Amino acid sequence: MFFKLFAKECGQMLKSLIYYLFLAAVVFFYVSQVGSFTTYSEPLKGQEESYGIKASSDKQQIMGATLALLAGEYEANSYTAYPVGFYKNVVLTKEKQEKIHQILMDCTGLEEGYTDAIRESSEEAPQTEDSSYIQIAGINPPLLPPAEDLSYDRFLRYMTKADKIIGGGSSYASDNVKNNAKTYATYEDAKKVYDASLYTDRISRGKARLFCDYMGIVLGLLPVFLAVTRTLRDKRSMAQEVIYARRASSVTIIAARYFSAMFLTIMPLFLLSLTPMLQCIYYGHQLGVSVDVLAFGKYILGWLLPETAFVLACGFFLSESVGGPAAILVQVVLWMVSISTGGTKLVGTVGWNLIPRFNNDQATDVWLSVFGQMVRNRLLYAGLALLFMAGTVFIYHMKRKGVLGGRGKNFIHRNRTL
Amino acid sequence: MDTKIMIKNLSKNYGKKQALKNVDLTIRQGMFGLLGPNGAGKTTLMKIIATLLQKTEGDVRVCGIDINNDREIRRIIGYLPQDFSMYGNMSVYEAMDYLGVLSGLSRQQRKDRIPSLLEQVNLTDDVKTKVRAMSGGMRRRLGIAQALIHDPKVLIVDEPTAGLDPEERVRFRNLLSETAKDRVVILSTHIVGDVEATCEDIAVLNRGCVLFQGTVTELLEEASGRIYSAQVSRMELESIRNNYTVTSIMMQGNHAYVRLISDEKPFADAQICDANVEDAYMYLMQEERRGK
Numbered sequence: 001m002f003f004k005l006f007a008k009e010c011g012q013m014l015k016s017l018i019y020y021l022f023l024a025a026v027v028f029f030y031v032s033q034v035g036s037f038t039t040y041s042e043p044l045k046g047q048e049e050s051y052g053i054k055a056s057s058d059k060q061q062i063m064g065a066t067l068a069l070l071a072g073e074y075e076a077n078s079y080t081a082y083p084v085g086f087y088k089n090v091v092l093t094k095e096k097q098e099k100i101h102q103i104l105m106d107c108t109g110l111e112e113g114y115t116d117a118i119r120e121s122s123e124e125a126p127q128t129e130d131s132s133y134i135q136i137a138g139i140n141p142p143l144l145p146p147a148e149d150l151s152y153d154r155f156l157r158y159m160t161k162a163d164k165i166i167g168g169g170s171s172y173a174s175d176n177v178k179n180n181a182k183t184y185a186t187y188e189d190a191k192k193v194y195d196a197s198l199y200t201d202r203i204s205r206g207k208a209r210l211f212c213d214y215m216g217i218v219l220g221l222l223p224v225f226l227a228v229t230r231t232l233r234d235k236r237s238m239a240q241e242v243i244y245a246r247r248a249s250s251v252t253i254i255a256a257r258y259f260s261a262m263f264l265t266i267m268p269l270f271l272l273s274l275t276p277m278l279q280c281i282y283y284g285h286q287l288g289v290s291v292d293v294l295a296f297g298k299y300i301l302g303w304l305l306p307e308t309a310f311v312l313a314c315g316f317f318l319s320e321s322v323g324g325p326a327a328i329l330v331q332v333v334l335w336m337v338s339i340s341t342g343g344t345k346l347v348g349t350v351g352w353n354l355i356p357r358f359n360n361d362q363a364t365d366v367w368l369s370v371f372g373q374m375v376r377n378r379l380l381y382a383g384l385a386l387l388f389m390a391g392t393v394f395i396y397h398m399k400r401k402g403v404l405g406g407r408g409k410n411f412i413h414r415n416r417t418l
Numbered sequence: 419m420d421t422k423i424m425i426k427n428l429s430k431n432y433g434k435k436q437a438l439k440n441v442d443l444t445i446r447q448g449m450f451g452l453l454g455p456n457g458a459g460k461t462t463l464m465k466i467i468a469t470l471l472q473k474t475e476g477d478v479r480v481c482g483i484d485i486n487n488d489r490e491i492r493r494i495i496g497y498l499p500q501d502f503s504m505y506g507n508m509s510v511y512e513a514m515d516y517l518g519v520l521s522g523l524s525r526q527q528r529k530d531r532i533p534s535l536l537e538q539v540n541l542t543d544d545v546k547t548k549v550r551a552m553s554g555g556m557r558r559r560l561g562i563a564q565a566l567i568h569d570p571k572v573l574i575v576d577e578p579t580a581g582l583d584p585e586e587r588v589r590f591r592n593l594l595s596e597t598a599k600d601r602v603v604i605l606s607t608h609i610v611g612d613v614e615a616t617c618e619d620i621a622v623l624n625r626g627c628v629l630f631q632g633t634v635t636e637l638l639e640e641a642s643g644r645i646y647s648a649q650v651s652r653m654e655l656e657s658i659r660n661n662y663t664v665t666s667i668m669m670q671g672n673h674a675y676v677r678l679i680s681d682e683k684p685f686a687d688a689q690i691c692d693a694n695v696e697d698a699y700m701y702l703m704q705e706e707r708r709g710k
Binding site for chain 1: 465468469470471472488489492493495496497498499501502503504505506507508515516517519520521522525549561564568
């Protein structure tokens with residue numbers, strides 16, 4: 001019975017306007033964001049263009065840049081933070097400012113005059129052939145020299161304390177301090193990235209990540225409309241009781257609706273991924289690289305499917321529980337929080353976000369470093385989706401038996417007139 | 419299989435309100451009319467039998483199956499709610515096919531049954547008509563067809579003729595009578611004419627209690643000898659209304675022909691006459707108000 005009902009549900013969704021609006025939004029987002037295929041440029045020794053930038057691994061530079069940033073924000077009493085993902089300008093009380101001052105004194109050995117003590121980075125920007133300097137914002141930032149006896153571990157403890165005083169999500173959180181000092185990549189760095197894109201990612205995996213990054217943004221919200229309209233359709237059409245009185249089990253009915261919505265959400269992504277996949281194959285053929293032809297499929301199933309499953313399940317559960325479109329509001333809030341988490345960091349923001357970000361088709365080492373997080377994240381959302389669906393089946397079953405929301409006709413009519 | 423519904427001591431509460439009070443009923447094969455005013459508890463009783471509501475107390479067995487076994491009950495019942503509708507964008511055939519799948523029918527069974535049912539309810543020419551474009555009468559006929567799609571032993575029909583024009587109503591009653599040949603059909607209504615025209619066995623429900631259960635003849639016997647008719651002037655009408663339960667009035671110029679209920683001859687011109695179902699129903703309601 002499940003497969004027959006699944007086919008019927010798919011047929012019904014293919015006739016609904018809301019599904020075609022969903023498709024139009026997905027295709028528009030794909031065309032406008034993913035855009036055309038870009039090839040990787042192989043770094044050449046002594047090339048004019050920069051080899052790019054990278055986070056500095058020089059602990060002295062990290063400490064100096066972070067302390068310079070903290071001193072600047074302290075003197076202006078204006079701290080930038082992303083406590084729950086959203087930008088916030090924090091102004092501290094006198095007592096808290098005093099605590100930050102104490103941290104600065106402990107870390108630099110200076111009581112005052114921080115602005116005067118800040119010096120420009122000694123590292124020179126790369127020069128072009130005509131002797132002009134290539135300057136990239138955020139590279140080789142000004143430094144405030146740390147105290148001579150300040151170890152890196154102690155520095156991190158101080159910064160964690162400062163982050164706590166500011167309210168979290170600041171540039172002083174232990175995960176963020178490394179990003180305060182960036183430096184120019186060398187030829188070797190750039191070559192490593194290029195080779196990883198070709199031989200570790202086999203081209204298509206990096207492209208699939210970028211595809212999933214963009215499509216994840218729309219799939220973090222839009223499927224909820226499909227779930228809500230499907231659930232409320234019974235009520236709007238006054239078809240609830242006729243369906244309730246049927247032989248089909250509640251599991252079969254809800255599962256057929258859920259999986260048909262999921263199938264019709266994911267299928268267009270497979271179709272959309274055909275173009276970049278074929279481009280990857282062609283590009284790989286030109287470079288003599290063996291492309292992973294299943295990469296898009298694997299990334300869609302591993303990355304986007306759990307997200308879609310969660311958004312749909314949440315939509316089905318809330319619509320069935322509340323009996324109205326409240327799920328849309330909840331999902332919009334969830335989407336905004338998730339999309340803003342990590343602030344401007346668009347590569348490797350995973351954590352427990354519904355919409356993990358990886359807005360880069362290279363950065364293989366970053367991907368490998370967050371892969372474990374990504375697996376845990378997706379398993380969490382797949383698990384939550386299962387829980388929500390189990391909850392939906394339970395509520396539907398209770399409604400069907402009249403335990404929830406079941407009333408005689410006159411009771412309903414009285415409520416309508418009140 | 420035992421084609422009978424046994425209801426014993428059934429009660430249903432909505433919070434503090436008691437919708438059904440110790441209802442005892444036995445419903446046998448054929449058309450069974452459930453009569454009662456609005457708010458009598460008819461829909462609640464129908465929904466309990468259709469497994470759409472939980473009983474508070476009592477026992478209900480449908481064709482020998484306990485009502486708590488909802489999966490088995492749903493196999494053998496067909497249900498037509500009063501506000502029947504389906505998804506507006508579905509055609510008549512699609513709606514039947516969808517509900518057929520939900521009833522567990524195979525493709526072949528659906529292919530065989532749907533055309534014959536649509537023919538039975540006179541919707542053969544409307545297989546492609548969208549549900550949203552159907553008239554009230556057409557929808558009720560589709561409702562009967564969908565309720566019969568899995569050939570149920572019990573058909574539960576809740577106020578099916580409300581809102582239909584007289585012609586549609588007669589057609590619908592005939593259709594119900596035809597389907598009752600080999601199954602239990604429970605027809606809930608507050609329109610006495612529907613029951614009179616189709617049902618042999620009836621029950622009258624008021625404020626959650628069964629006032630009467632038996633055949634139509636037995637119901638008529640209840641009121642026998644208490645129904646009078648008379649021609650009265652318009653001037654007298656007001657006083658008659660105040661003193662007796664009037665079951666019908668037909669105005670003719672300055673006079674009116676009235677039918678009324680009285681334990682004894684109300685006035686000299688009044689003639690005792692045979693009770694009809696409407697008279698008997700009104701008599702029961704009057705007695706209930708009096709507390710007898």
